[in-house]
Amino acid sequence: MRTVYLDNNATTQPAPEVIEAMLPFFTELWGNPSSMHVFGGQVRRHVELARAQVAALIGADPSEILFTSCGTESDNMAIRGAVEAANAPVNVITSRVEHPAVLEPCRMLKERGVPVIELEVNGKGQIRLDDLRLALSRGRAVVSLMWANNETGVIFPMAEATELVKAAGGIMHTDAVQAAGKLPIDVRRLPVDLLSLSGHKLHAPKGIGVLFIRRGTRIRPLLLGGHQENGKRGGTENVPYIVGLGRACELAARALGDETTRVAALRDRLQAGILAACPDVRVNGDEVQRLPNTLNISFQYIEGESILYHLSDCGIAASSGSACTSGSLEPSHVIRAMGVPFMAAHGSIRFSLSRYNTAADIEYVLENLPPIIKKLRAISPFAAL
Amino acid sequence: MWEYTDKVLDHFRNPRNVGTIKNPDGVGEVGSMACGDALKLVFKLDKQGRIADVKFQTFGCASAIASSSALTEMIKGLTLAEAEKITNQDIANFLGGLPEQKMHCSVMGREALEVAIANYRTGKTSKKILEGKVVCHCFGVTEDEIVRVVRENRLTTVEQVTNYCKAGGGCGKCRDEIEAIITRVRGEEPAAPVAPQPAPRLTTLQKIRLIEETMEKEIRPALKKDGGDIELMDVMDNRVVVALRGMCANCQVARFTLKDVVEAKLREFVAPDLVVEEAHP
Secondary structure, three states: OOOEEOEOOOOOOOOHHHHHHHHHHOOOOOOOOOOOOHHHHHHHHHHHHHHHHHHHHHOOOHHHEEEEOOHHHHHHHHHHHHHHHOOOOOEEEEEOOOOHHHHHHHHHHHHOOOOEEEEOOOOOOOOOHHHHHHHHOOOOEEEEOOOEOOOOOEEOOHHHHHHHHHHOOOEEEEEOOOOEOOEOOOOOOOOOOEEEEEHHHOOOOOOOEEEEEOOOOOOOOOOOOOOOHHHOOOOOOOHHHHHHHHHHHHHHHHHOOHHHHHHHHHHHHHHHHHHHHOOOEEEOOOOOOEOOOEEEEEEOOOOHHHHHHHHHHOOEEOEEOOHHHHOOOOOOHHHHHOOOOHHHHHOEEEEEOOOOOOHHHHHHHHHHHHHHHHHHHHHOOOOOO | OOOOOHHHHHHHHOOOOEOOOOOOOEEEEEEEOOOOEEEEEEEEEOOOOEEEEEEEEEEOOHHHHHHHHHHHHHHOOOEHHHHOOOOHHHHHHHOOOOOHHHHHHHHHHHHHHHHHHHHHHHOOOOEOOOOOOEEEOOOOEEHHHHHHHHHHHOOOOHHHHHHHHOOOOOOOOOHHHHHHHHHHHHHHOOOOOOOOOOOOOOOHHHHHHHHHHHHHHHHHHHHHHOOEEEEEEEEEOOEEEEEEEEHHHHOOOHHHHHHHHHHHHHHHHOOOOOEEEEOOO
16 A cells, blocks of 8 residues: 655654664664763764754854754753752743643743743744733743744744844743754854754754853753763763664755755645645644644544545555644644634644655556545534534 | 554544434534534434434544444433443443543443433433532532543543543632542542453463452351462463362362352453362372
8 A cells, every 4th residue: 555654843763874874883883972982982983973954954053053962951950950050940941832842841840930921922933022021021031932843844033033032131941843854054153052953854864962051051950960061961972773763864954945946836735735735724823834744634524534545555655733633622722722613633644744745646646646545534423403 | 642542543443323314313512622522423223213313523633523422322222211221331342342531422422312312202402411419610510420430430530520521620729529429439438449440351371360359258268267278270271270288178068169269250350150169180
């Protein structure tokens, strides 16, 4: 059976070039990069090369790149580390639609007495800069706003938000896990202090992340117990994955531009095709300020999990913001924060593409999806209303 | 993905009895859009008062669709008195089991049937009306409903209650109250036996482990009181070969012990078809 993978905001296929780059570091090049002998020395060079490759993708200096185990660790370290390193009391400002890797540490800080402000979003999933201005007026703040949303692909006004935060003397963190490799990022132009990345969202394997820490930014480490990463994160470096991530960033930098445009065209074709073939659907989130690879769309009267199972029977992989797919009983906090009605929230499906998708993939989905929607609506008690 | 049985997937992919009936005798509607699942069940009786036709429409996940489809298959041909004995556990069993977090789908089926039967008997509205005190305001679950799922499914934790009827799955403010209900219901029936479950098919290894466990917990303590002991020698299909040790080895009533105690316990806890034999040295 043909398979079409359209769940790239969940994880991506590791690039063959990435795996190839990693393999020697499981076999002959297994030394500890900290060691004072040739086993370690030759490995150290590759770690530093990877650091430079990552830095190049976002316009950073290699010394500002810290390797972590995942995007979640990067987010935790940024927020908790910045709050704990502040000399004076600070507020935390974030948004309602952040990834749990940001929301949960913020809520933990709140329980410990740190004032936390969660900015609301409008129907398009956008924050209002006036809300941010107001929140910043309440005192010095550590701000964490995602560059692009994992569920809807909505892109926050990062330049404007960062300008406001820096003008107010705050610390600016952005979770750029979904943006990296899909949008150009240049920290020379955008004065964010902290920025999180995750390897497996850009065709590196799972288990490797990055926190960009602008030189001079005060941050308390999460992991103590070693001098590694300039004393900011103890633990022997995960060398094969660091090397893999470096290569993945190099490939991602090359794919930005032409490849991104091609992927956006595929996504637009998918959206237009679905809207033409299925009545009673709605696109969730800002359609202009949106990642080139993401389409979040709600099918009225039916529920997401049953759509996903039928899609899976056709070899098509996507995801849903419905309650049933999460194991919780409530639909996605992102979709709900946008004020999408419950029914549409339960029937929301996210298609997220990558550079490995083809036009034939999209036509295959457009062939198989409409009959599934029709079949499920025939079962639904609401569809006839 | 969820661990759905083949039967769940079959009923999801090929749902039986989808649709509506003109002038039905009973209509039951439960669930809501907000909750993410809803079921409308309609039936028509024949002259003998048996369910001659039944149809459903479901908004929900794969297991909600499968549970509805299964329910229609189960009640076709039954009298209403027979049909109303069906529990949510029966629906889950019919499907070869449901993931714990999806048990509320089977409860939704049972509720729809209940409302449809009440609608036939009383002519009252086919929508489920909340009666009694609402405990979970997020999902509109009443105390009576929670008591019922706790009792029928022998639930012991708040998490289970959430899995079975969604109560407590929203803001979580009612979790203490649910805890109190569980304690109260559990207190009413302290030593009631576990509801009979269909005997699962065990691999030989699982069977041996279960036999060992049962001997350790249920049999050995009694024998040891009399200075005896028992050892498992072999398991061949349904034959369990044991050796009696210590005082039991020479005991005149050992044969009764084997049949009346050992075999009975093993049949109760392991499999109903086990035969216990004494090893011959």
